[in-house]
Amino acid sequence: MDVLRLAGVPGVGKSAVAWAVAERLASDGVPTGYVDIDQLGMCYPAPSDDPDRWALKETALARLAVRFRDAGVERLVVSGVADPSQPPPASGFPTSSLWLDADEETRRRRLAPRRWEREQVDAALAAGTEEASAVHPAWERLDTAHSTIEETVQAVIARPAGGAEVASDVVFPEEHATGRVIWITGPRCAGASRVGWELARRQWVAGERTGFVDVAQLSFSWNADAVNGAEAAAVVQTVFAEVGAKALIVVAPFEVSPKDVRAAFPRADVRFFRLDADDRTRRGHAVRRAEGADGASLAGDDLYGASADAIERIIATGARQRASSLRIGEILIGTPMSSTQPVVDEVAKRAGLSALPH
Incomplete structure (x- = not known):
């Protein structure tokens, strides 16, 4: 490679x-x-x-x-x-x-x-x-x-690929890092990214060294096997833990199962949160992202600039995800359209994080 x-x-x-x-x-x-x-x-x-x-x-x-x-x-x-x-x-x-x-x-x-x-x-x-x-x-x-x-x-x-291989001094730990992992997921457009980011921000403001990762941003690949998103998140967690992070907040696609997460984080204290929102709320979130109201999009964002038909297909996908049964270990939390803060507070409380200012 x-x-x-x-x-x-x-x-x-x-x-x-x-x-x-x-x-x-x-x-x-x-x-x-x-x-x-x-x-x-x-x-x-x-x-x-x-x-x-x-x-x-x-x-x-x-x-x-x-x-x-x-x-x-x-x-x-x-x-x-x-x-x-x-x-x-x-x-x-x-x-x-x-x-x-x-x-x-x-x-x-x-x-x-x-x-x-x-x-x-x-x-x-x-x-x-x-x-x-x-x-x-x-x-x-x-x-x-x-x-x-x-x-x-x-x-x-047009430029030549690669170059001379240069040795790296990166050390690969033999053991999995410990610590607390707050895993946040949910059907499409239920607000997992926003809730996870706000939760991380309040930890940072309080001076609590905390990591944040978006699993979808760690596993883009084409014409190759899919990169295991949970394992990729665990790789990043070991790096954060080595500099003193006691917690990792993760937002992840619904398709990543708690079973795979537990296999990737065998020594961590993982708390699973599944957000829920009705079609109207999720559609509102989708329209905002399509219009760019939430700022610049991340790589692979299929909602940024999406057409009305594309939004409806995404909402339909979320509806199917929402109808599936809770998986082992998941805590279900509703996400109202009006405010993210109550959801952040609830996740923080149930995750055992300190009551921090916001």
Whole structure:
């Protein structure tokens, strides 16, 4: 397996380009995987010796890459931030590393869907310009400002794959990490992602080092065996636990069964929560996401920009999931349309988390 890394500052288009590259490779029949490395560092408060969580994310990526290789992936596409002052990190696999560039005007336009405050955008642009001026020369740079995504994808794919394999100093633990895992799932559009994120945020605000992962973002693969999402989450959990995280909050597709989760986390205290919402509530959530009201979409989001017919198909899928019986260990919690906070409070209480301010 070889790795293709696309890095850069916010707004250069690295995630959009990387996802399009992965889809192009997959359509050409290449066994392909995709990971956004930013999804591998959601553990706060950050360790004092790794305040930007560079080492945390790189360690998680190196361990997770092995899962993709074992699934038969031949090319792993990785997008996300990287330390600009350092050469491209070693993952243990042959790697091509590209640093995407774009001017401030282009980056401002591309950041617009995130619905950030003007001050936040200005700060991100200034920081990005400073970082881009000091990128380590070992990165190959590619300007995206005057190219369409399709043109940039073609430029990326045209470059030679891989490179010399570089040994990684990542240590693979022999034992599974312990700790508490709060596993949140439910039928499509019942609000699992929102509840899980808000629960993690309140832990962070309280200073409780806690990890957060979205299982769907850890297991994208094409033309290869499916990457086991529960096992991928467990890989990330071991990294977070090594820096002192006592809890991991997970949001996951309904299809991942509690049985598979228990097998992946044999030594952890796993609490399963299954959210529930009627068709009207779920449809409201779906429409908001389709319209972009919840900000920029994540990779593989089939709701962002979805048509009315596509929304109805997704709601129908959720209805079938909702009609299935509770699985062993699941705690059912209703999610009202009006507010997420009562659900967050209920999950925190039942999960045995401290009563934290919000």
